[in-house]
Amino acid sequence: MTFNNIISETENGITTITINRPKKLNALNRETINELHQAFKSANADKDTKVIIITGSGEKAFVAGADISEFADFDEAQGSQLAARGQALLFDFVQNLETPVIAAVNGFALGGGLELAMACHFRIASNNAKMGLPEVSLGVIPGYGGTQRLPQLIGKGRAMELIMTAGMIDANQALNYGLVNHVTSQEELLPFSEKIASKISRNSLVAIGQAIKAINANYEEGVNGFEVEIEAFGHCFGTDDFEEGTSAFLEKRKANFKGE
Numbered sequence: 001m002t003f004n005n006i007i008s009e010t011e012n013g014i015t016t017i018t019i020n021r022p023k024k025l026n027a028l029n030r031e032t033i034n035e036l037h038q039a040f041k042s043a044n045a046d047k048d049t050k051v052i053i054i055t056g057s058g059e060k061a062f063v064a065g066a067d068i069s070e071f072a073d074f075d076e077a078q079g080s081q082l083a084a085r086g087q088a089l090l091f092d093f094v095q096n097l098e099t100p101v102i103a104a105v106n107g108f109a110l111g112g113g114l115e116l117a118m119a120c121h122f123r124i125a126s127n128n129a130k131m132g133l134p135e136v137s138l139g140v141i142p143g144y145g146g147t148q149r150l151p152q153l154i155g156k157g158r159a160m161e162l163i164m165t166a167g168m169i170d171a172n173q174a175l176n177y178g179l180v181n182h183v184t185s186q187e188e189l190l191p192f193s194e195k196i197a198s199k200i201s202r203n204s205l206v207a208i209g210q211a212i213k214a215i216n217a218n219y220e221e222g223v224n225g226f227e228v229e230i231e232a233f234g235h236c237f238g239t240d241d242f243e244e245g246t247s248a249f250l251e252k253r254k255a256n257f258k259g260e
Contacts, residue, residue, distance in 0.1 A: 013050040025064030050201035055104040063113025083143035098209030115144040126186040132168035204241035205259040
Protein backbone atom coordinates (compact mmCIF):
# COMPACT_ATOMS: atom_id res chain seq x y z
CA MET A 1 0.00 0.00 0.00
CA THR A 2 1.40 3.39 -1.05
CA PHE A 3 0.98 6.47 1.14
CA ASN A 4 1.83 10.14 0.68
CA ASN A 5 2.17 11.18 4.32
CA ILE A 6 3.12 8.08 6.27
CA ILE A 7 5.51 5.14 6.07
CA SER A 8 4.45 1.68 7.23
CA GLU A 9 7.04 -1.07 7.64
CA THR A 10 6.78 -4.54 9.18
CA GLU A 11 9.74 -6.47 10.58
CA ASN A 12 9.98 -9.23 13.18
CA GLY A 13 6.27 -9.04 13.96
CA ILE A 14 6.33 -5.27 14.58
CA THR A 15 4.68 -2.78 12.23
CA THR A 16 6.14 0.70 12.61
CA ILE A 17 3.97 3.51 11.25
CA THR A 18 5.85 6.78 10.82
CA ILE A 19 4.01 10.03 10.16
CA ASN A 20 6.18 11.59 7.48
CA ARG A 21 5.43 15.30 7.11
CA PRO A 22 8.58 16.76 8.70
CA LYS A 23 8.23 20.17 7.02
CA LYS A 24 4.79 20.48 8.68
CA LEU A 25 6.08 18.98 11.95
CA ASN A 26 3.95 15.92 11.08
CA ALA A 27 0.70 17.86 11.55
CA LEU A 28 -2.48 15.87 11.00
CA ASN A 29 -4.50 16.83 7.94
CA ARG A 30 -7.45 14.96 6.47
CA GLU A 31 -5.31 12.94 4.09
CA THR A 32 -2.94 11.87 6.86
CA ILE A 33 -5.82 10.83 9.13
CA ASN A 34 -7.28 8.74 6.29
CA GLU A 35 -3.91 7.15 5.57
CA LEU A 36 -3.36 6.36 9.24
CA HIS A 37 -6.76 4.69 9.40
CA GLN A 38 -5.85 2.49 6.43
CA ALA A 39 -2.41 1.67 7.84
CA PHE A 40 -3.77 0.71 11.26
CA LYS A 41 -6.58 -1.29 9.69
CA SER A 42 -4.15 -3.16 7.45
CA ALA A 43 -1.69 -3.86 10.28
CA ASN A 44 -4.47 -5.10 12.55
CA ALA A 45 -5.61 -7.53 9.85
CA ASP A 46 -2.06 -8.74 9.12
CA LYS A 47 -1.29 -11.98 10.97
CA ASP A 48 2.41 -11.18 10.75
CA THR A 49 1.88 -8.04 12.84
CA LYS A 50 1.85 -8.64 16.57
CA VAL A 51 2.47 -5.08 17.80
CA ILE A 52 2.17 -1.64 16.19
CA ILE A 53 4.47 1.28 16.99
CA ILE A 54 3.56 4.77 15.81
CA THR A 55 6.07 7.63 15.71
CA GLY A 56 6.89 10.81 13.82
CA SER A 57 9.67 11.46 11.32
CA GLY A 58 12.55 13.76 12.15
CA GLU A 59 13.81 14.89 15.54
CA LYS A 60 11.43 17.76 16.25
CA ALA A 61 7.93 16.32 16.44
CA PHE A 62 5.77 13.26 16.95
CA VAL A 63 2.77 15.29 15.75
CA ALA A 64 2.74 19.05 16.39
CA GLY A 65 -1.05 19.25 16.10
CA ALA A 66 -3.78 19.38 13.50
CA ASP A 67 -3.44 21.28 10.23
CA ILE A 68 -5.35 24.42 11.25
CA SER A 69 -5.50 25.76 7.69
CA GLU A 70 -7.98 23.00 6.81
CA PHE A 71 -10.68 24.08 9.25
CA ALA A 72 -10.05 27.75 10.09
CA ASP A 73 -13.20 28.80 8.19
CA PHE A 74 -15.51 26.01 9.42
CA ASP A 75 -18.91 26.77 10.97
CA GLU A 76 -20.43 25.00 14.01
CA ALA A 77 -21.89 22.08 12.07
CA GLN A 78 -18.67 21.51 10.15
CA GLY A 79 -16.66 21.66 13.39
CA SER A 80 -18.83 19.02 15.02
CA GLN A 81 -18.59 16.83 11.94
CA LEU A 82 -14.80 17.23 11.88
CA ALA A 83 -14.49 16.00 15.48
CA ALA A 84 -16.98 13.13 15.05
CA ARG A 85 -15.39 11.86 11.86
CA GLY A 86 -11.85 12.11 13.23
CA GLN A 87 -12.71 10.32 16.46
CA ALA A 88 -14.46 7.46 14.65
CA LEU A 89 -11.90 7.12 11.85
CA LEU A 90 -8.69 7.28 13.85
CA PHE A 91 -8.68 8.02 17.57
CA ASP A 92 -11.43 5.66 18.79
CA PHE A 93 -10.38 3.19 16.10
CA VAL A 94 -6.83 3.02 17.48
CA GLN A 95 -7.97 2.78 21.10
CA ASN A 96 -10.15 -0.22 20.31
CA LEU A 97 -7.73 -2.15 18.07
CA GLU A 98 -7.09 -5.73 19.16
CA THR A 99 -3.43 -5.33 18.20
CA PRO A 100 -1.40 -3.48 20.86
CA VAL A 101 -0.35 0.03 19.82
CA ILE A 102 2.64 1.83 21.36
CA ALA A 103 3.16 5.55 20.78
CA ALA A 104 6.88 6.38 20.52
CA VAL A 105 6.67 10.11 21.20
CA ASN A 106 9.62 12.01 19.80
CA GLY A 107 9.61 15.79 20.21
CA PHE A 108 6.39 17.80 20.22
CA ALA A 109 3.07 16.03 20.77
CA LEU A 110 0.58 18.85 20.80
CA GLY A 111 -3.17 19.06 20.23
CA GLY A 112 -4.18 16.26 17.89
CA GLY A 113 -0.71 14.78 18.29
CA LEU A 114 -1.14 14.27 22.02
CA GLU A 115 -4.68 13.06 21.40
CA LEU A 116 -3.31 10.43 19.00
CA ALA A 117 -0.67 9.36 21.51
CA MET A 118 -3.33 9.09 24.24
CA ALA A 119 -5.50 6.92 21.99
CA CYS A 120 -2.65 4.39 21.82
CA HIS A 121 -2.51 1.68 24.46
CA PHE A 122 0.52 3.25 26.14
CA ARG A 123 3.25 5.78 25.48
CA ILE A 124 7.05 5.97 25.56
CA ALA A 125 8.70 9.38 25.21
CA SER A 126 12.11 10.67 24.23
CA ASN A 127 13.69 13.07 26.70
CA ASN A 128 13.11 16.02 24.34
CA ALA A 129 9.36 15.42 24.15
CA LYS A 130 6.94 18.23 24.96
CA MET A 131 3.22 17.55 25.35
CA GLY A 132 0.14 19.70 25.65
CA LEU A 133 -3.33 20.57 24.44
CA PRO A 134 -3.12 24.24 23.38
CA GLU A 135 -6.51 24.45 21.67
CA VAL A 136 -8.06 27.07 23.98
CA SER A 137 -5.38 29.52 22.81
CA LEU A 138 -7.05 29.23 19.39
CA GLY A 139 -10.57 29.70 20.74
CA VAL A 140 -11.54 26.03 20.54
CA ILE A 141 -11.19 22.92 22.70
CA PRO A 142 -9.59 19.53 22.05
CA GLY A 143 -11.94 17.67 19.71
CA TYR A 144 -10.30 14.31 19.14
CA GLY A 145 -10.93 12.88 22.60
CA GLY A 146 -8.48 15.03 24.56
CA THR A 147 -10.95 16.27 27.17
CA GLN A 148 -11.87 12.64 27.93
CA ARG A 149 -8.60 10.72 27.74
CA LEU A 150 -6.33 13.24 29.47
CA PRO A 151 -8.30 13.21 32.79
CA GLN A 152 -8.46 9.42 32.60
CA LEU A 153 -4.68 9.28 32.39
CA ILE A 154 -3.51 12.08 34.69
CA GLY A 155 -6.55 13.01 36.79
CA LYS A 156 -9.19 15.71 36.51
CA GLY A 157 -7.37 18.55 38.24
CA ARG A 158 -4.14 18.22 36.29
CA ALA A 159 -6.06 17.85 33.04
CA MET A 160 -8.12 20.94 33.78
CA GLU A 161 -4.98 22.98 34.43
CA LEU A 162 -3.14 21.72 31.36
CA ILE A 163 -6.08 22.37 29.05
CA MET A 164 -7.05 25.74 30.57
CA THR A 165 -3.50 27.14 30.50
CA ALA A 166 -2.77 25.73 27.02
CA GLY A 167 0.56 24.81 28.57
CA MET A 168 3.14 22.15 27.80
CA ILE A 169 4.86 19.62 30.03
CA ASP A 170 8.17 17.93 29.36
CA ALA A 171 8.85 14.21 29.24
CA ASN A 172 9.82 13.91 32.91
CA GLN A 173 6.68 15.72 34.05
CA ALA A 174 4.63 13.46 31.76
CA LEU A 175 6.29 10.47 33.39
CA ASN A 176 5.51 11.85 36.85
CA TYR A 177 1.88 12.38 35.84
CA GLY A 178 1.57 8.85 34.42
CA LEU A 179 0.97 10.17 30.91
CA VAL A 180 3.92 8.15 29.60
CA ASN A 181 5.32 4.84 30.85
CA HIS A 182 9.00 5.42 30.12
CA VAL A 183 11.43 8.16 29.06
CA THR A 184 14.50 7.40 26.95
CA SER A 185 17.06 9.27 24.90
CA GLN A 186 15.93 10.08 21.38
CA GLU A 187 18.43 7.57 19.98
CA GLU A 188 17.04 4.79 22.17
CA LEU A 189 13.35 5.61 21.70
CA LEU A 190 12.60 3.16 18.88
CA PRO A 191 14.96 0.39 20.05
CA PHE A 192 13.45 0.59 23.54
CA SER A 193 9.91 0.58 22.11
CA GLU A 194 10.79 -2.42 19.96
CA LYS A 195 12.20 -4.25 22.98
CA ILE A 196 8.89 -3.87 24.83
CA ALA A 197 6.99 -4.79 21.65
CA SER A 198 9.05 -7.99 21.43
CA LYS A 199 8.12 -8.90 25.01
CA ILE A 200 4.46 -8.36 24.19
CA SER A 201 4.68 -10.40 21.01
CA ARG A 202 5.76 -13.53 22.91
CA ASN A 203 2.39 -13.68 24.66
CA SER A 204 -1.03 -14.71 23.38
CA LEU A 205 -2.33 -12.04 21.01
CA VAL A 206 -5.85 -13.40 21.41
CA ALA A 207 -5.64 -12.90 25.17
CA ILE A 208 -4.08 -9.45 24.73
CA GLY A 209 -6.91 -8.41 22.42
CA GLN A 210 -9.45 -9.52 25.01
CA ALA A 211 -7.53 -7.68 27.75
CA ILE A 212 -7.62 -4.46 25.70
CA LYS A 213 -11.37 -4.88 25.26
CA ALA A 214 -11.93 -5.43 28.99
CA ILE A 215 -9.69 -2.55 30.11
CA ASN A 216 -11.34 -0.12 27.68
CA ALA A 217 -14.78 -1.17 28.93
CA ASN A 218 -14.04 0.45 32.29
CA TYR A 219 -14.07 3.85 30.59
CA GLU A 220 -17.24 3.40 28.55
CA GLU A 221 -20.35 4.99 30.00
CA GLY A 222 -23.15 2.52 30.67
CA VAL A 223 -20.85 -0.50 30.29
CA ASN A 224 -20.03 -2.79 33.20
CA GLY A 225 -16.33 -3.51 32.85
CA PHE A 226 -16.48 -6.46 35.23
CA GLU A 227 -19.10 -8.15 33.04
CA VAL A 228 -16.99 -7.52 29.94
CA GLU A 229 -14.02 -9.03 31.74
CA ILE A 230 -16.00 -12.14 32.67
CA GLU A 231 -17.13 -12.60 29.07
CA ALA A 232 -13.62 -11.99 27.71
CA PHE A 233 -12.12 -14.38 30.29
CA GLY A 234 -14.54 -17.10 29.24
CA HIS A 235 -13.84 -16.43 25.55
CA CYS A 236 -10.16 -17.20 26.10
CA PHE A 237 -11.02 -20.75 27.23
CA GLY A 238 -12.25 -21.55 23.73
CA THR A 239 -9.03 -20.56 21.99
CA ASP A 240 -6.08 -22.59 20.76
CA ASP A 241 -3.80 -20.18 22.59
CA PHE A 242 -5.36 -21.13 25.93
CA GLU A 243 -4.80 -24.82 25.22
CA GLU A 244 -1.19 -24.12 24.18
CA GLY A 245 -0.49 -21.81 27.12
CA THR A 246 -1.79 -24.15 29.79
CA SER A 247 -0.15 -27.18 28.17
CA ALA A 248 3.19 -25.39 27.99
CA PHE A 249 2.95 -24.39 31.64
CA LEU A 250 2.16 -27.93 32.78
CA GLU A 251 4.88 -29.36 30.54
CA LYS A 252 7.39 -26.74 31.76
CA ARG A 253 8.21 -25.38 28.31
CA LYS A 254 7.81 -22.07 26.49
CA ALA A 255 4.45 -21.57 24.81
CA ASN A 256 4.30 -21.21 21.05
CA PHE A 257 1.22 -19.08 20.53
CA LYS A 258 -0.45 -18.92 17.10
CA GLY A 259 -2.82 -16.08 17.90
CA GLU A 260 -5.88 -18.28 17.42
